[in-house]
Amino acid sequence: MSKTVLITGATAGFGAACAERFAETGHRLLLNGRRTERLEAIAADLKTRFGTESLLLPFDVRDRAAATAALEGLPEGWRNIDILINNAGLALGRDLFAEASLDDWDTMLDTNVKGLLYVTKAALPYMDRGAHIINLGSVAGKEVYERGNVYCASKFAVDALSRSLRIDLLPRGIKVTAIHPGAADTEFSLVRFKGDADTARKVYAGFTPLSARDVAEVIHYTSTLPPHVCINDLVLTCTQQADAIYFHKDS
Numbered sequence: 001m002s003k004t005v006l007i008t009g010a011t012a013g014f015g016a017a018c019a020e021r022f023a024e025t026g027h028r029l030l031l032n033g034r035r036t037e038r039l040e041a042i043a044a045d046l047k048t049r050f051g052t053e054s055l056l057l058p059f060d061v062r063d064r065a066a067a068t069a070a071l072e073g074l075p076e077g078w079r080n081i082d083i084l085i086n087n088a089g090l091a092l093g094r095d096l097f098a099e100a101s102l103d104d105w106d107t108m109l110d111t112n113v114k115g116l117l118y119v120t121k122a123a124l125p126y127m128d129r130g131a132h133i134i135n136l137g138s139v140a141g142k143e144v145y146e147r148g149n150v151y152c153a154s155k156f157a158v159d160a161l162s163r164s165l166r167i168d169l170l171p172r173g174i175k176v177t178a179i180h181p182g183a184a185d186t187e188f189s190l191v192r193f194k195g196d197a198d199t200a201r202k203v204y205a206g207f208t209p210l211s212a213r214d215v216a217e218v219i220h221y222t223s224t225l226p227p228h229v230c231i232n233d234l235v236l237t238c239t240q241q242a243d244a245i246y247f248h249k250d251s
């Protein structure tokens with residue numbers, strides 16, 4: 001059965017890969033991100049390849065009013081969301097606490113935590129029994145690492161909110177899954193290191209990281225289980241990574 005899937009941060013990385021994976025299996029898409037041209041290009045590509053129906057919701061998840069307006073403004077026929085993938089997020093900087101930028105901290109907390117809250121609150125009126133919320137946490141939300149401070153804290157918050165939402169939504173029969181990937185080669189490190197491509201590339205040196213497609217495959221799988229089965233919490237890493245800290249790199 002075709003479902004309606006709302007994906008935040010669908011212009012790149014996991015979000016774009018999820019759009020493709022859900023399009024392949026015949027679902028229709030509500031695509032969010034700030035880069036409208038990218039959303040348009042992705043929607044056009046998926047329409048051509050899979051006949052996918054997409055509706056674009058270009059807003060900044062940090063903007064509470066914009067998130068509310070976008071969801072309240074859904075046209076007739078799109079006002080029932082089956083799957084919400086709260087994926088939009090970022091790390092900015094990898095600095096010791098004393099040296100890190102307060103602006104970076106604000107952006108990470110506003111996007112990764114408050115953005116997820118705003119979109120979820122705005123989407124819930126359109127989610128019925130059997131709907132599914134999938135939140136992107138991280139291995140950084142399971143263990144802290146040096147210079148991870150606020151990014152880790154934001155992902156620990158995603159973990160806590162996922163657990164708490166699962167409890168609060170029990171009576172409504174809405175599934176909540178938290179997905180916690182390890183290192184994955186997307187635009188994530190380029191964003192984290194503010195366009196420094198050399199530093200970003202070095203993050204993935206000496207091991208084969210996850211790809212966006214790997215993560216999308218796992219996210220998609222969690223959405224295919226019978227109505228009475230919910231994967232609550234799932235950590236996935238590449239085989240050369242054990243957790244947020246330990247890697248076995250090629251020599």
Ligand SMILES: NC(=O)C1=CN([C@@H]2O[C@H](COP(=O)(O)OP(=O)(O)OC[C@H]3O[C@@H](n4cnc5c(N)ncnc54)[C@H](OP(=O)(O)O)[C@@H]3O)[C@@H](O)[C@H]2O)C=CC1
Binds near residue numbers: 059184
């Ligand atoms: N890559 C990794 O190693 C890991 C990433 N994660 C998490 O997975 C999620 C996706 O990351 P990934 O795909 O790797 O990163 P990318 O940088 O490749 O993609 C991030 C996406 O988030 C969107 N986004 C960022 N800020 C906002 C905003 N304020 N409003 C709306 N959309 C926004 C971007 O779109 P646009 O700029 O167009 O708005 C983009 O589509 C993030 O939450 C990240 O923390 C978790 C574990 C590992």
Ligand SMILES: O=CCS(=O)(=O)O
Binds near residue numbers: 138139
């Ligand atoms: O969430 C992203 C993975 S890491 O950079 O924190 O290890």
